[in-house]
Amino acid sequence: MIDDMLTLARTMQSRAYAPYSNFHVGAVVKGANGKLYGGCNVENAAYPVGNCAEASAIAAMVGDGETRIVEALVMGPEGDLCTPCGACRQRLREFAAPDLPIHLADPTGIKQTITLGELLPMSFGPSHLGK
Ligand code: THU
Numbered sequence: 001m002i003d004d005m006l007t008l009a010r011t012m013q014s015r016a017y018a019p020y021s022n023f024h025v026g027a028v029v030k031g032a033n034g035k036l037y038g039g040c041n042v043e044n045a046a047y048p049v050g051n052c053a054e055a056s057a058i059a060a061m062v063g064d065g066e067t068r069i070v071e072a073l074v075m076g077p078e079g080d081l082c083t084p085c086g087a088c089r090q091r092l093r094e095f096a097a098p099d100l101p102i103h104l105a106d107p108t109g110i111k112q113t114i115t116l117g118e119l120l121p122m123s124f125g126p127s128h129l130g131k
Contacts, residue, residue: 002073002103002110004036005028005030005036005071005073005103006073006075006105006109006110008026008028008036008038009026009027009028009038009073009074009075009105010026010075010107011026011038012026012027012028012038012039012040012053012056012057012075013025013026013040013053013075013107014026015040016040016041016042016053017040017041017042017043018041018043019043020043020045020047020050021043023041023076023077024040024041024076024077025040025041025052025053025074025075025076025082026038026039026040026053026074026075027039027040027052027053027054027056027057027072027073027074027075028057028072028073029054029057029058029061029069029071029072029073029092029095030069030070030071030072031061031064031066031068031069031070032066032068032069032070033066035061035064035066037057037058037060037061037064037066038056038057038060039053039054039055039056039057039058039059039060040053040056041053041056042056052084052085052087052088053074054072054074054084054088054091054092055087055088055091057072058091058092058094058095061095062095067095068095068096069092069095069096069100070096070100071100071101071103072092072096072100072101072102072103072116073102073103073105073110074102074103074104074105075105075106075107076104076105076106077106077107078106078107078108079106080106081104081106081111081112082104082105082106083104083114083119084102084119089116089119089120089123090120090123090124092116092120093116093120093123093124093125094125094126096116097116098115098116098117098120098123099115099116099117100115100116100117101113101114101115102114102115102116102119
């Protein structure tokens with residue numbers, strides 16, 4: 001249910017550790033098992049070491065034993081249409097098909113829904129390596 005994704009994304013966003021950018025992001029991925037996994041961005045004084053909310057959510061999912069994503073939601077600050085960065089599009093691609101719906105949200109709700117294939121056309125994926 002989309003409301004559950006929004007609620008979890010708000011909680012994750014509220015826990016973001018982003019003292020350098022002050023850009024707080026929450027992400028939720030739904031596994032093929034129906035469970036929701038949330039994550040937030042975690043920055044670091046050594047800037048490149050920080051990680052995105054999507055990476056955190058995907059790590060939680062894989063750690064739980066799930067490797068298929070069927071729906072995703074990214075929540076940025078109010079008023080911003082926060083799209084996944086290029087690296088996170090590729091991270092999602094590893095575990096999802098091009099028709100994956102990605103909801104772009106702010107704390108007030110979903111602003112737009114787009115597919116992974118639209119964000120990352122002609123992507124390189126596991127099948128290129130026979131997986
Ligand atoms: N960020 C995410 O966590 N996900 C996105 O989709 C876009 C950007 C984070 C990374 C960094 O902590 C901050 O937002 C500013 O780039």
